[in-house]
Amino acid sequence: MEPIKKISELTIKDIASICDHTYLNRPEAFRSIAEKGQNPISLWKADFEKFLKETVEFEHKPYAVCVRPECVGFTKNHLINNNSSEIIIASVVGFPQNMYNIYFMIAETNLAVKHGATEIDFVLDYQSLKGGQALDAHTSIEVMAALTQKLGVKSKIILEISELEPEHIKEICQKAEKEGIDFVKTSSGYTGSGANAKDLRLMKENFSRGIKMSGGVNPNNVSEFLEAISGRDDGCIDLDPMKIRIGESSLLRKLKGQKSSENSSY
Template sequence: MEVNQMIDHTILKANAKKEDVLRIVEEAKKYEFFSVCINPCWVALAKEHLAGTSVDVCTVIGFPLGANTSEVKAYEAADAINNGATEVDMVINVGALKSKQYKKVLKDIQAVVDAAKGKALVKVIIETALLTDEEKVKVCELAKEAGADFVKTSTGFSTGGATVADVKLMRETVGPDMGVKASGGIHNEAEAIAMIEAGATRIGTSAGVAIMEGATGAGY
């Protein structure tokens, strides 16, 4: 698969305007990125402007802290899907994981998986920068058990983003059949390829255009 078809072209900053979202949409069309990843309030707009294209609409759930209740995350996912999202990237309850409340973390992921079943892919953002390696392995196992489609490194809004070591660990944990999304701090083609070689099957970045043009982009 070509690199462009592995990119979720992303704009998640709070001050993104309508014109910024539409620019991302047009760039995704031009470069045939896999999806645009946008905040839930922009899903319907993106869906409308991507009609008739191969570009998917991805949004975020419980973002960026993951501290909403499971019921809120499930509703947010259902609402986003109703508005046209075909992929949802949910943030885990990091505090529950670090408290070793594994059943709570599992049920939290399952709530979104159930809301999306048959309608959208679910990616589970584990926020690697906040976790020990043991916690990364455990939550990847929980995401797989819950029936999620992907595990994802980062929101891009915490203390760090994707690393090659984390992507390798996540791939080793979930095996060959589950998706792994590297996100956060991927600014150029070399960084994207390093993540893919480590086991990533999707790249989340706001630097998609720079990656395609052989430049180094800013952002997350």
């Protein structure tokens, strides 16, 4: 059983134990920063390898890493070769905006799982939901729930809360509950805003399993967000990675830097 701890007293080790440390850049992202004569693909590869190197060298390793499907195999080999195979591998599907045919998402899922992913973060078809085509959004949830359950992997649905009205968040959380989805997740991190305490509470009220906060989580708001999804009023939290997860790409580094300059719990 995971420990119940005071949120105000959480350490970096505690936070890391519920983190999905994330790298989702593609080589295309490096075209605008590559200088003349530089290869954007080589820049991306060096950056991704740096991410993996830092991950396995963290004093307190994250619960999981989250990468794109095409990066899962390389990630798995890197973790094994660096005595870090205990780190779970998650992968994104239909990312970031889910403007894909469901068969493409199925193919991405199968690829990621075949290469070693045991958790799938898939994006809600929120455009259909917003456009009045709720049936399409619900059907994709049913397909992804059935597929991940068949494959024996955990599922996380990315709601993209900044694009949804509260009634939509409630509706999708209840649908995810019905279909056996393992986590509801706030955001991809690729839209206007990410996690916020109000919507996290709404998600918690309408979903009984895992909640994943993602998008803009930083040292200044992480405690507030954890309190929002703790389901408690005593300032404590159950540090169970099957109930609470943090999606982040820089939070652990920032907390480490904060600890170096301040005398704090982190």
